[in-house]
Amino acid sequence: MATLRQQALSMVQGRKRITATPPSHKISDYFGVNTFSTAQMKESLAPSVFKKVMEATNKGSKIDPSTAEEVASAIKTWALSKGVTHYTHWFQPLTGSTAEKHDSFFDALAGLEKFKGSALVQQEPDASSFPNGGIRSTFEARGYTAWDPTSPIFIFENTLCIPTIFVSYTGEALDYKTPLLRSIDAVNEAAVQICQMFDRNVRKVQPSLGVEQEYFVIDKALYSARPDLVMAGRTVYGHNPARGQQLDDHYFGSIPTRVKDFMVEFEIEALKLGIPVSTRHNEVAPGQFEVAPLFEEINKATDHNQLLMDVMEKVAEKHDLKVLLHEKPFAGLNGSGKHNNWSLITDTGVNLFQPSNSARENLQFLTFFVGTIKAVHDHADLLRASIASAGNDYRLGANEAPPAIISTFLGATLTDVLDELEKNGNIKIEKGDNMYMKLGISKIPEIILDNTDRNRTSPFAFTGNKFEFRAVGSQANVAGPMTALNVIVADTLKTMAADIEKELAKGKEKKIAIVDVLRKYIKESKKVRFEGDGYSEEWAAEAKKRGLSNLKSTPEALDVYKEKSVKELFERHGVMNEIELHARHEIMLENFIMKVQIESRVMGDLGLNHIIPTAILYQNKLIQNANGLKGLGLDNSAAVETIKEVSKHIESLKTNITAMTEARKKLNSEDDIVKKAKGYQSKVKEGYFEKIRYAVDKLELLVDDESWPLVKYREMLFIR
Incomplete structure (x- = not known):
């Protein structure tokens, strides 16, 4: 790891600038060129079709199949003119990030590019493979994405992206967008x-x-x-x-x-x-x-x-x-x-x-x-x-x-x-x-x-x-x-x-x-x-x-x-509804548990496999130096004190990582998700994170800089 750190620092020193040139000096010349905007729709669609799309956007009315076909045809023509080969329904599942599955415009059987209105309006991703808080069982996979015409269709990385909602087979929201639109x-x-x-x-x-x-x-x-x-x-x-x-x-x-x-x-x-x-x-x-x-x-x-x-x-x-x-x-x-x-x-x-x-x-x-x-x-x-x-x-x-x-x-x-x-008085402020x-x-x-x-x-x-x-x-x-x-x-x-x-x-x-x-x-x-x-202790007491x-x-x-x-x-x-709310509660608790669990495992892995071995090697060097000074009849008290301090932090690190791992194992057998999450908060995060970090951060100050395995804050934050 120390070698990896030095290699990384060396790479940063050799970086060259990568500049980008705007398509035009005027932003207005290229703003929104990769979106199927209202202006683009008006230009591409028949007036009657455009009117129906605007009604769907402004009033929430449904788009009928024939209108969807007209819109899909116009979108395909626009996308192909920009070199786009694939399309996707772009949605926001409860993972916190966005999701997409790319399909090709090219139909190999027909030998040409196709994009139907039905593909624009609806697709069917696997609803059980995304967080659903128990709304869908593993064997109940059907879910739907449905086009949201109130958000512009766009091209990103050579793919046509259609903003959609994501709901289960039974209609419950499995995403962030659906409740937002309702609100x-x-x-x-x-x-x-x-x-x-x-x-x-x-x-x-x-x-x-x-x-x-x-x-x-x-x-x-x-x-x-x-x-x-x-x-x-x-x-x-x-x-x-x-x-x-x-x-x-x-x-x-x-x-x-x-x-x-x-x-x-x-x-x-x-x-x-x-x-x-x-x-x-x-x-x-x-x-x-x-x-x-x-x-x-x-x-x-x-x-x-x-x-x-x-x-x-x-x-x-x-x-x-x-x-x-x-x-x-x-x-x-x-x-x-x-x-x-x-x-x-x-x-x-x-x-x-x-x-x-x-x-x-x-x-x-x-x-x-x-x-x-x-x-x-x-x-x-x-x-x-x-x-x-x-x-x-x-x-x-x-x-x-x-x-x-x-x-x-x-x-x-x-x-x-x-x-x-x-x-119920009256004032005049000057x-x-x-x-x-x-x-x-x-x-x-x-x-x-x-x-x-x-x-x-x-x-x-x-x-x-x-x-x-x-x-x-x-x-x-x-x-x-x-x-x-x-x-x-x-x-x-x-x-x-x-x-x-x-x-x-x-x-x-x-x-x-x-x-x-x-x-x-x-x-x-x-x-x-x-x-x-709001930072003051007085506010906490007053609140x-x-x-x-x-x-x-x-x-x-x-x-x-x-x-x-x-x-x-x-x-x-x-x-x-109550089902959707319960699902979100469960998903957020699961996410919290997994995040703390991952951090706990990372702390254990780095502590046991990288920090402690590095600290022990440095400790051995100090012991050799202390013995050498003693053999020469010189004062070795400073070296001995450092050895003791390093030993103290190594022992603290080992003890607390072991205890944290045991606490995590016990919690993993807990079936009640609320108790499990609160246990991860109090018994893992609050119980050990600061203690373990304190020992490692103290060792960072004691161990020889050349031997330290992790890139330091001063390097990450100030080296450009």
């Missing part, structure tokens, strides 16, 4: 009901999403020389380098040359696929970066984020780099997340979270604003469960990410506004030259636009015209947390509409009825609002006093899926 319908229905209290012209409300994607990049050779990165996606061992991120000189710093070349190329490929990437920069930790797109309709944004991660990984290979998407690949350094910027947009072009100069629109803004806060308050544990994973557990609350306590940050002015509404936005209703204060700083420690912060869900992990499929967010907001808005109707039935004027309901909701949700430092949950581990967080109220919530809005 979009749910929040649309509920939001339109509220909107029509203000504007009868609103017929549709669409959730919007912008996903900021954080990631690390290291050289591929250094990655390959770290078995823990290869097997577990994170470094289970590694002492912090003398210089990490403490100088604050990486954030927004000059992007390293090879990384910038990689960024330029993956951005070109992303733009060809219609992914509107617009921002790139260094993040806080060395070797950490971020890419962010423009806002899109939430289903398309989700698909684009999944596709973007794939594009990044494949382009990185060409540049002899490796993208690390794990939430915490390096201990002691910032972890990576996905900041999900979520808002609601009407078909009349209004962002419902954007204050304005209009009194009516500001009351509408406050209605949706307060409704969202109430939803987060009432369903905080569900939001926490929606972001739970083995990887994200390492990141949350680690002094660079939001804590596991779900709270909302509003800013000083909006906090004052809500406080005043609750007290701050510089900021713009006032008058609500025009008695007892409601004026609102100021962009009047406050942002809070990076908040898991769910209002940032001017959107809410930013910062706690989502960097590997996650954002459809999971966004489905949960859509559902809880839909539920609260439905309840809010009913409560307003009750006030109207008492003979109250509409504006007063709405304000009275808002006052009630503000009071009921107040404890979830927090403006301070406990308020009765807010602090669910630090995935098994603990996932318990919420067993609650009757959560099952009723998802069923009430037609997003997931």
Whole structure:
């Protein structure tokens, strides 16, 4: 391993730049060229066919067989003109990654290229071979993928990719997309009901999403020389380098040359696929970066984020780099997340979270604003469960990410506004030259636009015209947390509409009825609002006093899926039935168990087969040196002390790895998956991971650098 490390370091020194040239200096010339866009459809299809496809996209109506044949023919012609030979249904099973099975356009029997409407609309992958949480037995293999016309068809790596949902033979969702699409319908229905209290012209409300994607990049050779990165996606061992991120000189710093070349190329490929990437920069930790797109309709944004991660990984290979998407690949350094910027947009072009100069629109803004806060308050544990994973557990609350306590940050002015509404008083806020936005209703204060700083420690912060869900992990499929967010907001808005109707039935004027309901909701949700430092111990104590949950581990967080109220919530809005919810709970627990199990095995393998033998060899050298010094009558006390310290850490490593292995074996015979997951958390991860790592990291400092088998942090993070 030490030799492999030196070979890897030598390879990095000889790397050459690989540059990419955009097809045009104007992005508009090639943006979306690899997508069968609305413009491409309009050009390729007969007007009557195009109209039916648009109705399916905008209204959810079904596409009949004859229309499907017309669309398939146009898609085939377009794809063949670009040299495409195969097609696939591109779907998102509950593995966390995307899946595809490629079929050829060429029909050998007919001697020509074919693509039928039936192949466009539906295919049949094996439903038992993907995680299904008991929905399908091993011998019950039938499942279906069905075309989602609301997300553009695209060409990737010479294959035509058709975005689809994935369901079982009996109709249960086996993917992330199906519940997301259902939740979009749910929040649309509920939001339109509220909107029509203000504007009868609103017929549709669409959730919007912008996903900021954080990631690390290291050289591929250094990655390959770290078995823990290869097997577990994170470094289970590694002492912090003398210089990490403490100088604050990486954030927004000059992007390293090879990384910038990689960024330029993956951005070109992303733009060809219609992914509107617009921002790139260094993040806080060395070797950490971020890419962010423009806002899109939430289903398309989700698909684009999944596709973007794939594009990044494949382009990185060409540049002899490796993208690390794990939430915490390096201990002691910032972890990576996905900041999900979520808002609601009407078909009349209004962002419902954007204050304005209009009194009516500001009351509408406050209605949706307060409704969202109430939803987060009432369903905080569900939001926490929606972001739970083995990887994200390492990141949350680690002094660079939001804590596991779900709270909302509003800013000083909006906090004052809500406080005043609750007290039924009136205030006038004077701050510089900021713009006032008058609500025009008695007892409601004026609102100021962009009047406050942002809070990076908040898991769910209002940032001017959107809410930013910062706690989502960097590997996650954002459809999971966004489905949960859509559902809880839909539920609260439905309840809010009913409560307003009750006030109207008492003979109250509409504006007063709405304000009275808002006052009630503000009071009921107040404890979830927090403006301070989410990293502080004081907040943890205060949150406990308020009765807010602090669910630090995935098994603990996932318990919420067993609650009757959560099952009723998802069923009430037609997003997931009890079977689908139970399946997801089981799949997430299984995933957690397997991730911790893999990390445990990697720790044991590296510790016993690489670290201990290396440490013993070094120990023997020290013993020889100590004996030599003694034979010469020289002081050997320093060598003897080092020998003792090395011996202590070797013994600790052996003892704890053996005990961890035994604990794992006992847990593997546990049939109850909840008990098994919680056992892996408390008896394996919490019981031994830190103890074992401590011993190895201390040995890294003691053993001769030339002999150490693992590529070190300073090498992975700073050598380009």
